[in-house]
Amino acid sequence: MKHLTVGIIHNEPIPKGDPNWESSADVLAQVEAIEAALAELGQPQVRIPFTRDLSRFVSQVQAARIDIAFNLCESVDEDPLLIGHPAAVLELLGIPFTGSSAMALLLSTDKLTVKRLLSASGLRTPPFFLYEGAEV
Numbered sequence: 613m614k615h616l617t618v619g620i621i622h623n624e625p626i627p628k629g630d631p632n633w634e635s636s637a638d639v640l641a642q643v644e645a646i647e648a649a650l651a652e653l654g655q656p657q658v659r660i661p662f663t664r665d666l667s668r669f670v671s672q673v674q675a676a677r678i679d680i681a682f683n684l685c686e687s688v689d690e691d692p693l694l695i696g697h698p699a700a701v702l703e704l705l706g707i708p709f710t711g712s713s714a715m716a717l718l719l720s721t722d723k724l725t726v727k728r729l730l731s732a733s734g735l736r737t738p739p740f741f742l743y744e745g746a747e748v
């Protein structure tokens with residue numbers, strides 16, 4: 613049986629001197645755990661960081677010829693609102709991956725839209741309103 617090449621896609625942590633480095637670099641511990649488990653199984657793998665440089669990412673994915681991916685991205689260049697973009701690119705490339713779809717991830721960043729969708733579907737949610745700033 614042919615081994616599939618597994619891509620481990622992750623966000624690039626911020627530089628080590630930053631006060632938030634420890635939180636940002638946590639993803640690397642996850643990457644290393646997956647690498648160790650796959651290596652134990654003799655599974656080919658490649659680690660590929662996802663940044664706003666899409667051409668570099670796509671080139672790396674194509675060069676590695678990954679068949680399936682672990683999507684560990686929690687942000688893109690420390691912007692959590694871009695969380696769905698790595699999944700969207702993997703979807704466009706036709707590469708199956710772990711985790712939620714791009715649409716689900718993008719929706720999860722817009723609490724008001726999700727509340728409206730749930731309410732429109734007949735699901736009860738606590739009362740809510742959109743605060744748009746104080747009037748001057």
